[in-house]
Amino acid sequence: MTTIDKAPTVQSQRAGTGTRGTRILGTLTIVSMVWLIAFGLGFSPADRDQQEAVRIMYVHVPTIWIAYLAFVVTAVASGFYLFKKSLGWDRLAGASAEVGTVFVALTLIVGALWGRLTWGVFWQWDARLTTTALLFVTYVGYLAVRRLGGTHEQRARRSAVIGLLAVLLIPLVHWSVRLWRSLHQEATVLDPDGDIDMDGLMLFSLFVGVIAFTLFYVWLMLHRTRVMAMEDMMEDRGLDEALASRRREAAMPDSEEN
Amino acid sequence: MTEMDLTPRGPADPAASAPRAKRKWMPILVLALVLVAGGVIVTQFLTSAVDYYCNVDEIGVRDGCNSERRIRLQGTVDENSIEKVGNATVFTISFNGETIPVEYDGAPGGIFKECIPVVVHGVIEDGTLQGDRVEVRHSDEYVSVNDERITDAEAVGCSSA
Numbered sequence: 001m002t003t004i005d006k007a008p009t010v011q012s013q014r015a016g017t018g019t020r021g022t023r024i025l026g027t028l029t030i031v032s033m034v035w036l037i038a039f040g041l042g043f044s045p046a047d048r049d050q051q052e053a054v055r056i057m058y059v060h061v062p063t064i065w066i067a068y069l070a071f072v073v074t075a076v077a078s079g080f081y082l083f084k085k086s087l088g089w090d091r092l093a094g095a096s097a098e099v100g101t102v103f104v105a106l107t108l109i110v111g112a113l114w115g116r117l118t119w120g121v122f123w124q125w126d127a128r129l130t131t132t133a134l135l136f137v138t139y140v141g142y143l144a145v146r147r148l149g150g151t152h153e154q155r156a157r158r159s160a161v162i163g164l165l166a167v168l169l170i171p172l173v174h175w176s177v178r179l180w181r182s183l184h185q186e187a188t189v190l191d192p193d194g195d196i197d198m199d200g201l202m203l204f205s206l207f208v209g210v211i212a213f214t215l216f217y218v219w220l221m222l223h224r225t226r227v228m229a230m231e232d233m234m235e236d237r238g239l240d241e242a243l244a245s246r247r248r249e250a251a252m253p254d255s256e257e258n
Numbered sequence: 259m260t261e262m263d264l265t266p267r268g269p270a271d272p273a274a275s276a277p278r279a280k281r282k283w284m285p286i287l288v289l290a291l292v293l294v295a296g297g298v299i300v301t302q303f304l305t306s307a308v309d310y311y312c313n314v315d316e317i318g319v320r321d322g323c324n325s326e327r328r329i330r331l332q333g334t335v336d337e338n339s340i341e342k343v344g345n346a347t348v349f350t351i352s353f354n355g356e357t358i359p360v361e362y363d364g365a366p367g368g369i370f371k372e373c374i375p376v377v378v379h380g381v382i383e384d385g386t387l388q389g390d391r392v393e394v395r396h397s398d399e400y401v402s403v404n405d406e407r408i409t410d411a412e413a414v415g416c417s418s419a
Contacts, residue, residue, distance in 0.1 A: 046403040049371075120367030125306035127303070130302055131307075144288040149282060180308050181309050183377060
């Protein structure tokens with residue numbers, strides 16, 4: 001009896017970057033995002049001064065905090081790469097930087113919307129906004145450097161150095177409102193004096209936002225790291241195949257070329 | 259044993275090489291743009307972001323806060339000082355016991371109101387700040403609109419100016 005084995009094709013089509021762990025993480029992310037929508041848009045009150053515009057804070061603040069976290073992960077993974085020389089650390093650094101850069105972009109966009117509603121302007125070259133823009137541009141540069149070409153090891157080495165240097169911008173961004181006079185307000189939750197001047201339900205909604213975006217970050221980073229591993233494998237396979245092809249050609253008799 | 263020939267093929271396949279060339283130049287282009295953007299941002303930082311404003315009590319006292327030049331002035335909008343005069347909005351701002359009248363051509367945006375800190379851009383003429391931009395500085399306080407502390411907080415905001 002003839003059998004048609006379709007299993008490998010179906011298997012390969014279904015092969016992806018998901019695992020049981022990421023699926024659970026993805027489900028938790030969706031649940032926490034629903035919570036964030038419920039608290040951010042529903043249960044939490046309007047602000048005395050900002051009115052409904054305060055709800056932008058539940059995206060604006062978590063995204064920049066998680067971006068800081070992402071860039072710290074990039075720096076730590078870069079350091080580990082330089083010590084261990086394992087490309088896994090490099091891919092982790094790259095994936096984390098990509099997610100962090102997207103989150104900074106999101107921070108800048110929603111911050112501009114909040115600024116228009118509260119300050120009356122979308123953008124102003126004050127200390128916080130300017131240093132945040134510099135942080136964004138620096139990590140766009142980091143991501144561009146990762147794509148300059150060369151071997152995986154060359155990519156990992158040069159980006160690790162930049163990843164370790166770029167993270168030094170984070171304290172500058174965070175403390176810019178204290179170091180210089182800024183249009184942007186000072187920190188409320190991370191106030192060095194420890195005095196959190198925020199309504200309880202607003203603070204809880206912000207906490208839900210931090211949880212939701214942290215889960216989202218980890219989920220994105222895990223998938224992206226695995227996609228990067230696949231890309232590296234494909235590049236390696238392409239190189240191996242090219243070399244094998246050239247070897248086959250070199251081994252061919254001259255008559256076959258005519 | 260036949261020696262391996264690993265030199266590139268003679269006539270390159272344009273279709274195959276085009277995406278590779280694109281991938282090579284794109285990061286360099288992005289890096290060039292990053293350098294330009296970085297230069298612009300650092301320039302803006304040095305010229306504008308450091309000490310974004312002067313306080314009202316620093317006019318003519320602090321470096322860069324001369325009344326003869328264009329200035330960004332920070333102070334709290336005084337209670338019962340906002341008036342509409344034609345298209346203009348007239349009010350006074352105070353900081354640390356010093357007060358200056360402001361004339362702004364139009365209606366300030368954002369959450370402009372009494373007892374809130376603002377930064378006004380403009381020039382001082384005859385002791386009045388002729389503003390062409392008003393930005394509201396929000397404090398680090400987040401108070402529920404229904405909170406019973408509203409009255410107290412507003413009072414503190416105005417009295418601290």
